[in-house]
Amino acid sequence: MTNIEAFIRRWTAREGGQERANYALFLTELCAILDVPTPEPASHHTERNSYVFERAVTFREPDCSTARGRIDLYKRGCFVLEAKQSRQAGGAKAAHDAETATLFPLEKPSRGRRESRGWDVLMMNARQQAEDYAKALPASEGWPPFLIVCDVGRCLEFYADFSGQGKNYAQFPDRQGFRVFIEDLRSDEVRERLHLVWTDPHSLDPTKRAAKVTSDIASRLAKVSKFLEDQRTPDGKVVHDPQKIAFFLMRCLFTMFAEDVELIPKDSFKSVLGRCKQKPELFSRLLEQLWIAMDTGGFAYAIEATVRRFNGYL
Template sequence: MDEALVQLQRYALALENPPLLVVCDMERFRIHTNWTNTVSQCFELTLDDLHDPKARQKLQWVLAKPDKLKPGLTREALTRDAAQRFAGLAAGLRARGHDPQAVAHFVNRLVFCMFAEDAGLLQNHLFSRMLEVAHGNPTRFLPMTRELFGAMKSGGMAGWEEVPWFNGGLFDSDNAIPLSATEIGQVHEAAKLDWSDMDPALFGTLFEGGLDPDKRSQLGAHYTDSEKIRKIVEPVVERPLLSEWKDKKSLISKAMERAIGTKSVSVRTKALNEARALFRSFLEMLWNFRVLDPACGSGNFLYVSLIALKNIEHRVNIEAEALGLEREFPRIGPEAVLGIEINPFAAELARVSVWIGEIQWMQRNGYGINRNPILRSLHTIECRDALLTDEGGESSWPEADVIVGNPPFAGGKLLRSLLGDQAVDQMFAVYQGRVPAEADLVCYWLTKAWEQIQAGITLRAGLVSTNSIRGGANRRVLESIVDAGIITDAWSDQPWVIDGASIRVSLVSFALQGEAEVRLAGC
């Protein structure tokens, strides 16, 4: 039954992602819910159960009224509930005098332990059983937690249970913070949620709750909802790749038709080799495709971009298989997304969010996950300043095919109070003549992204901004991009009106393709 489900999951995309996945061995039926953004459920029925009208009704709903089986709890609601619980825990630990960074790191570990347990990576409810024991005797919490974290760092034993090797930077030591009986109880209650279905794209809520509130404004910490993220990722990442695949698939289809329609062995071999080469060249391009978020925060854009790339790879494999080619094992992983983030906890959380997304995708689509270690250190998500080096020079960005993200918002008049005179003076000196001194902080990201495109390093960019970009010093930055080409709406390819104060932009994406072309998405 499990193997049948795995096979079904691998072809769900080709079946247009049906909301119910049903497997049967002639004695049992398992109905797995598969709605987008809902917590999945499994209903199991036996042949004997069908004597019960309520059980028979479930099978009738599968065939006639599938919405009757739709779970009421969404992944968003689940994740928000979990985030709120841990925001309260983090606030309590900070109030007791613990270092905010240590608190954030510790809470992040607890969250991942819950996910690992529900995803089957920590066996036999190890974490929940540990919490249950500690709840009755809080003095045991610290040594047991340190033993678990130490085992997750390098693999080993926690009590009588074998623990896989996790690593990845998250479990870099066995450090833990003691909790009171009440706090242990709160964590234990949170562990009863289904963490395997949590939504990493909403992990930013936990990020904001885990940061030191006094430093949150300095760091430009902010949260972008999934809808806005998809409005950027779809035109910048997904649509161009799928369009390119459509053209490539047409050529593959014609080559396969020639192979099937000929009696000549040499012609057939040549046509098959051509089809395989076209398929392989597209996959190689996908495998080397990189998405950069130069202000990645807790990794929401990186997570959504990674899932988009993995879905495209999966779709390409299925469609190539339908044409008669052999599908490849999925190879796109967390290394496909690059990030720059100045706050160390946020950078760590971005790595964890991306890894959770990777593990969830592989399991939901019927594939095994990497082990030894389960989490590799993601050096592609860097903890540093995206604008200035430690020496006060200009910070470089890694090469990437596209740039997406939500750069920090800070008005030009607030820069000195938020960043300090020295940093602002260095920034003004480095970007003199490119960004007006009065411009908002976000304009530095717009300028650098556009320069990456002009240099041929990046194909496209999509960044979230505010309507303030249409006026004052900000407008001069936008006009410097506008002057380079034609302005069009990324969804409809219709020209934008740019006279007077009519530019109203909240989502900005632009590209240089052939003759200079600037795209502004959203309004």
């Protein structure tokens, strides 16, 4: 945490300076904070530059002319990053960039999180530039899953499209969390997410995570089902009817869903299971009482809360 605090102090204390002089140093130090490799030296063979500053690209214009540009930081299969520095006007790094420069002076942004209109325009233009650079990459390299806009010394914005089509870069992980201020790096969760953007971006794909969670739940429930189905009396008779087992597991799944969307208090079902782990003899009584309360509506002693009536024959 000491290194993180020093990094935050070092960069929040900066006023002015030149974007082109500062961004590479800022991002190199950020890599150390995120525990990821730093960019590599660039080669004159552009196709070998898989993780470099100033990656060259060629824009192909509608009139068949071409223009050269440079990606501030590029990591193949991970991201295109466009850097700006809002505390000074800065200069365009290529003729193509000049076309998207803001047409009015930026208001000096505050240290807080209330942004000026000029700053919003700067960041939106930078996001469009990042997408233009991604589009200019050779088809063989594919579309990167992330576009990153960096306001040097202040924040980073993340946009993701995991489809590989480059048609729907959206705020990631959501509208509230896509903008990471430098102070947010104190959070272990934020640093881990950024670490994955650099090292394993597709692991952040919500569809893959949902599929993994669904598969994991299915596997666990299958084990529970098999355990119950295999139980026998001393004379070899089945203890639990298969239909009742299926109904029991279905009610468990529905209760987990109700907890996740907060139709019942957050973590309430989880706390019941935790109590039952310590005292297994409470399990059937607590779940029965909870499901009766959910079926009729009223006070559920198992979770010590009043619940709504669920019309699902619980």
